Amino acid sequence: MPHTSKDLLVGDSYTYRFKADHAGTYFYHCHVDTIEHLQMGMTGAFIVKAKDGANEAWTSGPKYDKEYTFVLNEIDPVWHKAVQEGKKYDRTDFKPTYFTINGKAYPDTEKDPGTLITGKIGEKVLVRIINSGYRPHAMHLHGHHFEVIASDGRPLPAPLEKDTVNIGPGERYDLLITFIQEGAYPFHSHNIVDNTNNGVYPGGMHTMVMIGDQGPASEHEGHGQHGEAGRQTENEHHRSITGTAGAPVSPLEESREGAMVAISHMKYSVKELRIKAGTTVTWENQDPVFHTVTDIGGAFDSRHLGPGEEFSHTFHEKGTYNYYCATHPSMEASVIVE
Numbered sequence: 001m002p003h004t005s006k007d008l009l010v011g012d013s014y015t016y017r018f019k020a021d022h023a024g025t026y027f028y029h030c031h032v033d034t035i036e037h038l039q040m041g042m043t044g045a046f047i048v049k050a051k052d053g054a055n056e057a058w059t060s061g062p063k064y065d066k067e068y069t070f071v072l073n074e075i076d077p078v079w080h081k082a083v084q085e086g087k088k089y090d091r092t093d094f095k096p097t098y099f100t101i102n103g104k105a106y107p108d109t110e111k112d113p114g115t116l117i118t119g120k121i122g123e124k125v126l127v128r129i130i131n132s133g134y135r136p137h138a139m140h141l142h143g144h145h146f147e148v149i150a151s152d153g154r155p156l157p158a159p160l161e162k163d164t165v166n167i168g169p170g171e172r173y174d175l176l177i178t179f180i181q182e183g184a185y186p187f188h189s190h191n192i193v194d195n196t197n198n199g200v201y202p203g204g205m206h207t208m209v210m211i212g213d214q215g216p217a218s219e220h221e222g223h224g225q226h227g228e229a230g231r232q233t234e235n236e237h238h239r240s241i242t243g244t245a246g247a248p249v250s251p252l253e254e255s256r257e258g259a260m261v262a263i264s265h266m267k268y269s270v271k272e273l274r275i276k277a278g279t280t281v282t283w284e285n286q287d288p289v290f291h292t293v294t295d296i297g298g299a300f301d302s303r304h305l306g307p308g309e310e311f312s313h314t315f316h317e318k319g320t321y322n323y324y325c326a327t328h329p330s331m332e333a334s335v336i337v338e
Contacts, residue, residue, distance in 0.1 A: 007032055020048045023058040024153030025128040025172040027071070035091055039079055041103070043132040045069045048153070057126055057149055062159075062176055064126040068117055072167065072205060073133040074099045074194075094134060099194040099204035106188075106195070106206035107330035110266065117187065117209040119179050127175040131167040137194055137205060140164040141177065143185035143288065144209070150174035164190055182212040183288045184266045202327060210265050258282060261333070263291050263305070263325075268333035275315060277337050282312040292326040 006014050029043035047069060050056040055064050074096035082089035098105055101115050109115040119125055127146075129139060140163060147159035152172050165173050188195055188206035197203030258279060262269040264286040275281065283293045285305040293302040293311050299321055302311035315321070315337045325331035 022153060023048045023050045023056075023061070024150055024155075025069070025130065025174055026153050027130045027132060027172065029132065036079075036083060038132065039076065039134075040083060041073075043071070043073075045071055045128070045130055047128065057174055057176065058155055061155060062126075062147075062149055063124065064176060065123040066119065067126040067128065068114065069128040069130070070101050070115065070139075071103075071130045071132050072099075072101060072137050072139075072189075073103070074135055077198075096133075096135070097196075097198045099137075099189065099196070101205055101207060105197050106203050107328065109207040110328070110330045115207045117177075117207065119209075119211055121179050121182060121211060123179050125177045125179070127177060128172065129165070129167055129175065130172045131169055134169050136166055136168045136191075138164055138166045138190040139187070139205075140190040141185065141187045141209065143183055144177055144180060146175040146177045148173055149176050177209075179211045184264075185209040185211070186289065202329075208266055212265060260284065262286050263293075263331075266328060267331055271333050272336065273334070274336045274338060277316060277318055278314065279337070280312055280314040281335060282310055284308075284310045290327055291331070293323055294326045295321050295323045297321070 008014055024047075026046040026048065027043060028046050030037035050061065051059040055067075056062065057064065075098040076094055076096045077098070078095065079089055081087075101109055102112070104112055104115060117125060117127070131137060142163075145161050145163045146165075147161055148165055149156060149159050150173070159176070165175065167173055185208065186206060187209050189204070194205045195202055259270075259273060259275055259281045261273065261281060261283045263283055266287065268283070273281065283302065283305070285291050285307055288307050290304045290306055292304060293300065293313075295301065300313040300323075304327075305311055315335060318337045321335040321337070323333060323335070
């Protein structure tokens with residue numbers, strides 16, 4: 001852009017030197033052919049930490065236990081294809097069909113520790129939100145209110161308590177969330193189209209906030225640790241089945257008592273359940289959101305299960321039944337009938 005930055009040709013480099021006087025949330029982007037380059041992803045977060053790197057929103061500001069940075073964007077595939085092929089396109093006709101957080105859309109946001117928010121009751125989490133796109137997005141948190149403590153890299157005179165914040169193009173907001181109750185809570189845009197992937201719902205600018213004492217974030221998604229300890233953890237996870245009496249049971253005992261699978265923290269408690277033919281399996285939704293238990297082959301479908309509701313199915317035929325949650329497709333598991 002004339003008078004503001006230097007054009008860099010292929011292979012060129014340039015160093016900017018300046019003093020970062022104010023801790024806060026900023027972002028940078030290409031200023032050459034901005035309309036095209038910004039849409040193509042030439043942007044990024046620029047975070048200035050508090051003095052001495054303390055966990056403070058700014059020097060001597062509110063303290064937090066962990067932080068996340070969300071860069072929002074929307075993508076018009078027509079524009080991208082035209083740029084890739086070197087063709088002309090109408091820059092006044094912008095019709096995005098993909099909506100992302102840090103370059104990912106739901107359900108992939110649930111699989112990335114950078115976009116899946118996790119913690120325990122009592123913790124304070126700082127979420128820095130940057131809108132690098134061309135459209136406003138209304139980010140809404142279920143189950144909690146948050147404090148808006150800073151805007152565009154500067155502290156507000158006083159925190160604003162809200163559960164939704166509308167972020168215009170180029171704006172940045174710092175949100176401080178205090179976890180007050182366990183559960184799994186959606187954090188997403190309240191613009192309905194933003195929650196789709198090329199018109200398919202659910203998707204887009206949607207992620208989850210997972211709160212509880214169930215361990216680190218990697219355990220929420222069922223990822224084992226590396227090495228022997230990790231393999232042991234995964235094997236125990238696969239065997240962790242509960243009978244109707246509430247006590248752990250072995251795979252051989254399932255045919256007598258049935259099997260219980262909990263739906264909790266956005267996952268099925270048993271990733272791979274082995275049972276005998278004739279066993280009844282019951283799923284219990286322990287999350288505060290709706291889930292389904294839907295067999296890919298159509299053998300069973302719970303429809304929507306509300307919080308606290310159960311669904312049971314008796315397996316008479318041997319085979320492998322792969323199922324998932326229709327509203328949260330990243331939730332997958334299987335039942336193997338022997």
